[in-house]
Structures are given as C-alpha cells and as structure tokens.
Amino acid sequence: MSKKKTIIKWAALVVGGLIITLVSFGYWFLSLLPAPVVSKEVLRQTQPENLPYLVEGKAPNRGKILAVVTSTAVMGNSEKPTGYELTELARAYYIFQANGFEVEIASPLGGSPPVVIDADDMREYDYAFLNDEVAQNKVTNSLAMQDVKPDDYQAVFFVGGKGAMFDFPQNTYIQSLVRGYYESGKVIGAVCHGPAAFVNVTLGNGEPLIANKTISSFTNEEELLLIPDARDIFPFLLQDKLMEKGANFNEGSMYLNQVSSEKNLVTGQNPWSTWSTAESVVEQLGYTPKRREITTEESSVAILQAYETGGYDKAKKTLSNYCISNINAIDRELLAVHSIVAAMQFDLLKAIELIQLLSFSNDAVINKSI
Structure with missing residues (x-):
C-alpha cells in the first residue's frame, strides 16, 4: 500500500471515529433531558x-x-x-x-x-x-x-x-x-x-x-x-x-x-x-410584590448564578436543594443551553461542569422516581 493510501486510510478512520463519538455524545446529551412533566400541547x-x-x-x-x-x-x-x-x-x-x-x-x-x-x-x-x-x-x-x-x-x-x-x-x-x-x-x-x-x-x-x-x-x-x-x-x-x-x-x-x-x-x-x-x-411604587411561586426557569437561573459566583460545588448544592423539594422544580433545557453557550465561547471547563450538573439533575429524577 502506498504512503498516500495509508494516510487516507488513517484519516478516514480518525474522521469516522470522531463522527461516531460525536453522535454517541449527542444521544447521551439528549438523554439527560427527560420528557417534560407538562407537554407543550x-x-x-x-x-x-x-x-x-x-x-x-x-x-x-x-x-x-x-x-x-x-x-x-x-x-x-x-x-x-x-x-x-x-x-x-x-x-x-x-x-x-x-x-x-x-x-x-x-x-x-x-x-x-x-x-x-x-x-x-x-x-x-x-x-x-x-x-x-x-x-x-x-x-x-x-x-x-x-x-x-x-x-x-x-x-x-x-x-x-x-x-x-x-x-x-x-x-x-x-x-x-x-x-x-x-x-x-x-x-x-x-x-x-x-x-x-x-x-x-x-x-x-x-x-x-x-x-x-x-x-x-x-x-x-x-x-x-x-x-x-x-x-x-x-x-x-x-x-x-x-x-x-x-x-x-x-x-x-x-x-x-x-x-x-x-x-x-x-x-x-x-x-x-x-x-x-x-x-x-x-x-x-411602594408595594410589597405579591408572593409568587418561582418558575422552573427561574430555579435554573438561580443554579447558574450560583455557578457563576461559587463554582460547581455551590451550583450542585443549590440544584440539590431544588431537587429535594421537587424533582421537577428546575428547567433542565436551560442548563443544557448554557452548556452549549459555554462551548460556543470555548470555555470547555464550564461547558463540562454544566453538563455534569445536568447529569446530576437527571440522576436525581431517576432515583426519586424509582
């Protein structure tokens, strides 16, 4: 086999491996997003x-x-x-x-x-x-x-x-x-x-x-x-x-x-x-706002803000507190979006840690539902 063909073969193997890895990661990433409790319909x-x-x-x-x-x-x-x-x-x-x-x-x-x-x-x-x-x-x-x-x-x-x-x-x-x-x-x-x-x-x-x-x-x-x-x-x-x-x-x-x-x-x-x-x-205007149950989106924003101010451990603790009270109290899609944004900014550590938080929240859902 010529040197050129060998290079092409190895390049094909590397590209194929990357594609398989990316596809596998994509399926795993999507698996971290449980079906919504309330459907869009x-x-x-x-x-x-x-x-x-x-x-x-x-x-x-x-x-x-x-x-x-x-x-x-x-x-x-x-x-x-x-x-x-x-x-x-x-x-x-x-x-x-x-x-x-x-x-x-x-x-x-x-x-x-x-x-x-x-x-x-x-x-x-x-x-x-x-x-x-x-x-x-x-x-x-x-x-x-x-x-x-x-x-x-x-x-x-x-x-x-x-x-x-x-x-x-x-x-x-x-x-x-x-x-x-x-x-x-x-x-x-x-x-x-x-x-x-x-x-x-x-x-x-x-x-x-x-x-x-x-x-x-x-x-x-x-x-x-x-x-x-x-x-x-x-x-x-x-x-x-x-x-x-x-x-x-x-x-x-x-x-x-x-x-x-x-x-x-x-x-x-x-x-x-x-x-x-x-x-x-x-x-x-001089009034105390009426008490309101915060939305799942706001809960996730609070987790993300905890990450920004105190890092992964603080965010995980905040997430745990929400999951203890209600496993459906957070918006996991929002966590996923922010991990993608971090990746777009080439902040790979942040992207990985946010995915870890997403995985942790998914585990909490699974464990509580057993």
Whole structure:
C-alpha cells in the first residue's frame, strides 16, 4: 500500500471515529433531558384562570401602568424580522396585574405591533397571555405614543425586543414621557433592549437622563454572540450607547438575571430578568410584590448564578436543594443551553461542569422516581 493510501486510510478512520463519538455524545446529551412533566400541547391551552398567582388573593385596584412595545418589524436593512419579545411583555403584564395594576399597551405607531415568539422560551404565563382575550385586544390595538396621556399612569415599562433599538431612541413622545416621569418621581422600568428608550432623553437641567445612573440592559457580549454582525445592523450597541451617555453600566452574567434600581429608574439586563424587573417596579411604587411561586426557569437561573459566583460545588448544592423539594422544580433545557453557550465561547471547563450538573439533575429524577 502506498504512503498516500495509508494516510487516507488513517484519516478516514480518525474522521469516522470522531463522527461516531460525536453522535454517541449527542444521544447521551439528549438523554439527560427527560420528557417534560407538562407537554407543550397542554401548555398551549393555558388560560389566565389556570394560574393561581393571578386568581388567588387579588390585590386592590392601584391604578394603571403603561407598557410600551416596539413597532419595528425588520432590523434596519438586514431583512431580519424583529418585534417586541412576547415573554417580556406577558410576564411583566401579569406581575403588574396580580399586584393590582391595570396594564395598557402602547407603541410608537399604535395598532398591532410585530411580535417575536420563541417557542423554546414559551412557558405557561406566555401561553396564557396568548389565550387572554383582554390582553390580546389591548396589544393588537395598542395606543400610539402620540395619543398617550401620561397623567393616566403610575408607571411606564419599556418592553424589550431588538426592534426597540430602531424606534424607541428617536421617538419624541417617548422622550417627553420619560423626562416628565423621571422629574416628577414616577417610576420608569425597562428590560433587555427597552432601555434604548432612554439614550436620547435629556433632563430639564440639560444633562442626559442616564448620566451617572446605574443601568442594566442587553450587553454587547449577549448581542454579539447571537448576532455577530450586530454592529453593522443596529444603529449602535445598547451597552456602548448607554455608557457613552454616562451611565454606570451594571453588567451581570450572560443570559442570567440582573436588575438595577436607581431611585425611580429600574432596568433589567435580558429576558431572564423580566420577573425581577417587573417586581422591582412594584416595589418602587411602594408595594410589597405579591408572593409568587418561582418558575422552573427561574430555579435554573438561580443554579447558574450560583455557578457563576461559587463554582460547581455551590451550583450542585443549590440544584440539590431544588431537587429535594421537587424533582421537577428546575428547567433542565436551560442548563443544557448554557452548556452549549459555554462551548460556543470555548470555555470547555464550564461547558463540562454544566453538563455534569445536568447529569446530576437527571440522576436525581431517576432515583426519586424509582
């Protein structure tokens, strides 16, 4: 056999071995994700009245909160579709409603704004929102910002979605409302790309609203991992622009919960911060948020945050505590996604340790079910 044929043979064996190894790993990795306790089909049927948090121990009427969503359907010249993030609106909407606030919805252009629905992120509250006739009527007939009467509301909440980067910053009605609310002490909240509403707001003293304010928003790292050419698509990266305007940018761990409160200004970093951001708005309004059973997604975020602050052992202990109380209390898919993100960032130790946590949680499910 010639030297060339020998090299080809060994190369084929190596490539074949790698393929077999990768396929085997893939099957094993997927085996760590048990079938969901509640199927997607059942989740899709969720109605608001099926959620105890919304129907039990109703809070008294405390006024109105305005939720603002983007009207932009396409990211600049990229032809990439966009809109507001349904999960960020739905979860905040129900937090406010459960705590006694009627929620009205506005957008720069009014009418039916474009929406982004990511099936992988959808949970019971999100499907309940889609099945909520009152909520859907409000969102499909959103108020145009020019028709909003600021005095009607106790607070405003800017919902994220990449479209906000294109129509929030230049909207003079948004700028006027935010300026008036901040200077009068009314509460202003925003999550993910929602803080784009603040970048061009100037106060009566001529200073930018966000100068020397502690602010969180979707970070450069989070943006560029999902959209590598984001600098070419967006008019700016939100973290860069906020810092350019003088904000003290408060960056948390990638794709985990991070909320900043600066007097009457409350901001959250990403979609996983929506629950906490909305509840912080309620607190800034002077109320103790109604007790809520945290979601499986939030439990997994807590485990991941424990990993970021204390490493594998702390995360494993946190995971164990959840499994002791309820083996179905965590979202194993979210742990899997974060292990993949770590691998994409070439942080192989983190990826391996998160897979070990996933395996540990799977073992807990199996052992408790025997």
